[in-house]
Amino acid sequence: MSLELNVEKCMRCGACVGACPVNAIFLKEHSPAVGRGCTECGLCVNICPVGAFSLGGE
Amino acid sequence: MNIDQGDTLEYDVLVIGGGPTGSTAGRFSARHNAKTLVIEKRQEIGSPVRCGEGISLSWLEELEIKDISPWVRRYIRGARIYSPSGHVLEIIEDIAGDEVGSVIERDMFDKDMARLAAIEGADFMVKTAATGLLKENGKVVGVKAKQMGKEFNIMADIVIGADGFESQVGRWAGIYEAIKPKDIMTCFQYRMTGIDVDPDFTHFYMGTRAPGGYAWIFPKDEVTANVGLGVQLSRLNGEVTPKEYLDQFIAGHKGLRNGEAIDMVAGAVSVTHPPERTVADGILLVGDASRVVDPITGGGIVNGLKQAKIAGEFAAKAVSEGKTDVEYLKKYEKLWRHRLEDKLWRNYMAKEKAMLLDDVMYDKIIDALSDMDLRKVRVETILEGVRKKYPELIKEFEDMM
Ligand SMILES: Cc1cc2nc3c(=O)[nH]c(=O)nc-3n(C[C@H](O)[C@H](O)[C@H](O)COP(=O)(O)OP(=O)(O)OC[C@H]3O[C@@H](n4cnc5c(N)ncnc54)[C@H](O)[C@@H]3O)c2cc1C
Ligand code: SF4
Ligand code: SF4
16 A cells, blocks of 8 residues: 555545545544555545645655 | 443434534424434534635525524625636625625534524534444444444434535445546635735635636635635646645735734535435435535535525424335435525536636636626626627537526
8 A cells, every 4th residue: 555644734624535436535533544445546645735645655 | 411332322313413514404303303413523513614604694594594693704795706817806795696795703603503403402412423324124223423432323213414525424325426526626725814805805716826716815804814725626636735726826915925824724625516316215415415515616505504404304204204215215305406406507517617717718708797897787798798808708608698
């Protein structure tokens, strides 16, 4: 899994949760978590208003 | 209410989400004698605020709201719409449709909607999250819930999903339709103070400074406003974030540049066509969870409230008649569609057209419109005015008006 979340940036707004086409993200108590089924489509990376998600080996 | 691990509570109607639509659904279901509970996962109804706080006031009678003083912050005379090169179209209150009118205190607003529900007899539980649905033979009969580490069950004849854009309830019930990226706006906003903008107008900035969306300034007082922007998800590629677009917008705006940000808000809204389905056996959806945000403005409160009233009344009726199967609940869908669907479709089509405009087209259209006194004219006259100045533009819009 090369999807990474920067919890320092995350504002827990839920935008990524609502946008994920395969419902692979859920909001835990403090921040979103990526569960099974992620296709690495990158939508959560793009939608995040503050750029908290990143995909790939940066 | 004191909860113990493993408890089972029983209600007629259970609402998931204590936003404005959840409280309002609860209000009308309780009024019609259904034993109603609203659960909200956050510890405080209405906070933190995730909203631009701009709403019209044309719906108060329909929702039977008499006292708006707890939450109206500022009355607005009209809207100003700015083209990329600075042409301004001014729309004064009495001709603008919905979504111009006031700027509110959204946290007070949400609490007031809860207060109205409590007056009717609805129960509330905060810091209480639904974590899954309970089903019997495929029918939703309640939810698994969690409050401060304690897990318990809430049984209900009807569950109402009012859990917002990030809605899980609909997905758990199998009523999920993924929203197309072109129909999602992702937003970032600051509350700014020490700014210099006309505080009697809401301000909308079109064009590629907010690709596929717009930037807004909604004044709260003489020197304070919500300053935000929404971008179409399909126009983002992970390089420039909505926050960065907003920072650029502010840096380029002389009335904002020297202001101070005292709050930050992130979030998303759907600007999509009405959904295929909003019910399943034992469950119905309202508000952002059912995608009734206005596709042009991105405002979701007013449509959501109108729909929530219908949902609450209908849920109470269904419970009293003992009919909570999907076939019967489809009547709820019919009712809210009758109230909202025409305008949602019309505005969705208009939004699809507006998406085709580039900065040059926005400049031309807003320039042509700004020559007219919009207080006195009708849509046809507006089009005539644009036709005279830029005949080629009219084709795109003719079939829609
Ligand atoms: C940046 C931004 C600006 C906006 N500006 C405007 C505007 O100016 N005017 C306007 O009309 N609209 C605006 N909107 C849209 C508006 O905020 C929504 O349409 C409105 O909040 C919808 O109300 P709701 O009750 O459906 O959902 P919400 O207000 O999102 O409420 C859903 C509630 O459900 C709770 N919840 C979620 N999951 C669970 C669970 N599992 N268990 C328990 N509780 C749960 C959440 O905590 C939340 O409190 C804006 C949206 C954004 C993101
Ligand atoms: S990359 Fe796509 S599939 Fe994976 S979590 Fe993000 S949005 Fe969902
Ligand atoms: S969209 Fe970004 S800020 Fe919002 S919850 Fe997801 S990761 Fe956090």
